[in-house]
Amino acid sequence: MPVKSRAPRAGTGPNGIQVIARAAAILRALKEGPDGLSLSQIAQRAGLARSTAQRIVRSLQAERLVMAASPDGGIRLGPEIQSLGDAARVDFVKLIRPLLEELWRATGETVDLAILRENRLIFIDQIPGAHRLRAVSSIGVVFPLTNTANGKACLALMPDTEAKEIAKAEWMAEGVRRNLGKLLRDLRTARKTGAAFDVDEHTDGISAVGIAFRDEKGSYYAVSIPTPSARFVRNRRELTKAILRIARLVKSTAARTGPI
Numbered sequence: 001m002p003v004k005s006r007a008p009r010a011g012t013g014p015n016g017i018q019v020i021a022r023a024a025a026i027l028r029a030l031k032e033g034p035d036g037l038s039l040s041q042i043a044q045r046a047g048l049a050r051s052t053a054q055r056i057v058r059s060l061q062a063e064r065l066v067m068a069a070s071p072d073g074g075i076r077l078g079p080e081i082q083s084l085g086d087a088a089r090v091d092f093v094k095l096i097r098p099l100l101e102e103l104w105r106a107t108g109e110t111v112d113l114a115i116l117r118e119n120r121l122i123f124i125d126q127i128p129g130a131h132r133l134r135a136v137s138s139i140g141v142v143f144p145l146t147n148t149a150n151g152k153a154c155l156a157l158m159p160d161t162e163a164k165e166i167a168k169a170e171w172m173a174e175g176v177r178r179n180l181g182k183l184l185r186d187l188r189t190a191r192k193t194g195a196a197f198d199v200d201e202h203t204d205g206i207s208a209v210g211i212a213f214r215d216e217k218g219s220y221y222a223v224s225i226p227t228p229s230a231r232f233v234r235n236r237r238e239l240t241k242a243i244l245r246i247a248r249l250v251k252s253t254a255a256r257t258g259p260i
Helices: 015-031 041-047 050-062 079-088 091-106 147-157 160-174 178-194 229-258
Strands: 067-070 075-077 112-117 120-127 196-203 206-216 222-227
Touching: 015 041, 015 067, 015 075, 041 050, 041 075, 041 112, 050 067, 050 079, 091 112, 091 120, 091 222, 091 229, 112 147, 120 147, 147 160, 147 178, 147 206, 147 222, 160 178, 196 229, 206 229, 222 229
Parallel strands: none
Antiparallel strands: 067 075, 112 120, 112 222, 196 206, 206 222
16 A cells, blocks of 8 residues: 655755745844835845745735835834744843842842843842841832942943943933042952942942843843941951852853843
8 A cells, every 4th residue: 555655844844944044034134124124125135036035025924923114015023023022031030039039048138139221220129138237228219320339230341431421421410520530440340350349339338249240132230239338348258259159140040041
């Protein structure tokens, strides 16, 4: 009895792989043309014949991966791309919460998580310290960059030219004058050691050590341990060691989920 040949599944075999590669080339071309591209432009940028590009674009439109850019024509990325991106995006706030808890257990001090938005730090998570005398801020509070440990940790991830522009703008907005040379030295130390410090700079009687990192979208985050200054002076080495260990865990976790 003759055996019927089985048709290859969609997307398998050399032809299927080639179609996927061509579709990916078209999507990448559209990513570089957010206002929309004509079929001729898509074909040219993706290195395809116009007829081939047209056939693949039709299939992508059926899946809502591309859409018409305007009634007059042109193609742009479709809404399904955004949905796929949202599903793949790592939620670093949830991801880092167990590490914040670990840092809190190791130190007994308040642990803060902040995100950089428009050159200001916004506190988005916090675990209050276990001591009766402790440093606590409210979620949503905005902090400056140049005189806070977490702010300086963020600036240390940037080139000096960018950090200087941010510092000058911050000081102008606050109507203050600060030592730019000292700030740049602090940033160099932070880059070398991995941690930044605020010793009675932002708030009298409160000192802190901070680290910063970036998520897969390039957003800046910072973790800090604000502590009453008298206790900070006694425990500075231990607090720094604990937060640097967490910094290594953050990078290790990020390496498994996407680049920081």
